[in-house]
Amino acid sequence: MPDDHFGEHVAERYDESVSEMFDSAEVDPAVRFLADLAGDGAALELGIGTGRIALPLNRTGVPVHGIDLSSAMVERLRAKPGADRIPVTIGDFAHTRVPGTFSLAYLVFNTIMNLTSQDEQVACFRTVADHLEPGGRFVVEVMVPELQRLPHGERFRPFTVSPSRLGFDEYDVAEQRLVSHHYHVVDGRLDVMSFPFRYVWPAELDLMARMAGMTPRERWSDWNRQPFTNDSTKHVSVWEKTTSV
Known part of the structure; x- marks a missing residue:
């Protein structure tokens, strides 16, 4: 599972x-x-x-x-x-x-x-x-998959940028995977989460x-x-x- x-x-x-x-x-x-x-x-x-x-x-x-x-x-x-x-x-x-x-x-x-x-x-x-x-x-x-928007050799693609939130996807082209990283300020504290995905x-x-x-x-x-x-x-x-x- x-x-x-x-x-x-x-x-x-x-x-x-x-x-x-x-x-x-x-x-x-x-x-x-x-x-x-x-x-x-x-x-x-x-x-x-x-x-x-x-x-x-x-x-x-x-x-x-x-x-x-x-x-x-x-x-x-x-x-x-x-x-x-x-x-x-x-x-x-x-x-x-x-x-x-x-x-x-x-x-x-x-x-x-x-x-x-x-x-x-x-x-x-x-x-x-x-x-x-x-x-x-x-x-x-x-x-x-946003690969056509990545410069050659680049692996990171931001999807959210604000004073309280930052999010970007980290691509692994060889394995057809990405990790979605989330940084979020909650009640004055930085909350960090990362989620693995397989793009298709x-x-x-x-x-x-x-x-x-x-x-x-x-x-x-x-x-x-x-x-x-x-x-x-x-x-x-x-x-x-x-x-x-």
Whole structure:
């Protein structure tokens, strides 16, 4: 089982640390997109966390089941209104099975990169395929690796710079990995956290999907279905389960 990097220390202020991601401008388009794909079926969220997407999606009438490795994050979800309607299984979402089948499964906000090996990411696609009904959809929201923005020989790419916060990604191109470093001033004290990830390319995800019996259907640069281009910094991709493997 992979390491849990979202324990109590992270969970206790997770919502605050990514508060901008809870804005309606971020949440509402994602919920509309996912609800449309779920239709009359149920949805499975891998890495459900504190319920940023699952709770409003459930409020639209879509039954949601979650998987998450972090019991501390799930405790925060459980404290929120409506969480009693969302069953959550604690486990590694690359391998964990839950009862039933789903018309939709999804991973948002770079969560696929929490699986830090290609084998684990491939296993995740196969696990999703096992849970999907025929014709079911799998959605992944993930960053586009910013290698084209790195000068030759450079390994570091800042993503947050302010008087109270500093964040930068440290790339290891040979291993296709990065470590996301966060420095945050909290109550006058410096809080330092680092998270390992494995970045992944769109074409690589398409191949993983095909290996699991899924076919690419859509790729956009955001939840509002803006075109995916050379300048896109992330993508929202959709695959459809078409075969049994």
